[in-house]
Amino acid sequence: MNHWNDLYALILIVFAIYLFLSLCFFGFTRYLKKRRINDRYLALVKKFRLFYKPMAWLVILGGFIVLDPVSHGLIILLVAGFGYKQLGNYISGLFIRASPMLVTDTLVKAGKIRGRINRIGNLGMVLGTDQGERWVWYHSFDRTGFTLISNQTNVLQRALYLRSELSKERLLDLIFDHPILALGKPSNLKALAIENTYLLHYTLVKGARYEDFINYLHDHEVITNSTENFDA
Incomplete structure (x- = not known):
């Protein structure tokens, strides 16, 4: 060229x-x-x-x-x-928006924020909360972890930060060995910049308790947290 x-x-x-x-x-x-x-x-x-x-x-x-x-x-x-921050925000949004559960009228919970999705944008979402409409950047969801609650099936997709010395492949094998994950539903494990730290998006089978999955990970020496700051 x-x-x-x-x-x-x-x-x-x-x-x-x-x-x-x-x-x-x-x-x-x-x-x-x-x-x-x-x-x-x-x-x-x-x-x-x-x-x-x-x-x-x-x-x-x-x-x-x-x-x-x-x-x-x-x-x-x-x-x-x-535009570094906005670029990172857009990239975070790509992976969040890739979830088939992320549609308007879905209930979202991230940290102290809880609301129903009114609009989905390239850089964030407009949530309808008890205090009115609120704009939330996608990087806020990555920082705090988030839960999507389908208003049709009541299936939960959650985000969980993991710390483990296991390789990513071995950690994936460990995660999918547990029957609590819903078959055919999206699950994704992303390695973060911090060594041995990962962000897991997973979907539970209907009626399952996420505490059981977390206890299973703890039994296999995998540390879990709701944010990437494990030292807080």
């Missing part, structure tokens, strides 16, 4: 692919709903569409940097530096 016209062509190609995929997503979603196929396929469609946008922007930014690696790279670094 040596000319601005090449970058314009790249933008048009990325945009055309997005339009094509949007039409495919729309048709495929209608087909799945009409056939009443398992909701997890709808969740996969939603997740794929959600992550396409940032990937498309990365491709465009990559093309912009290739035109002039030094000056354009410096511009991108400066912009990323000024």
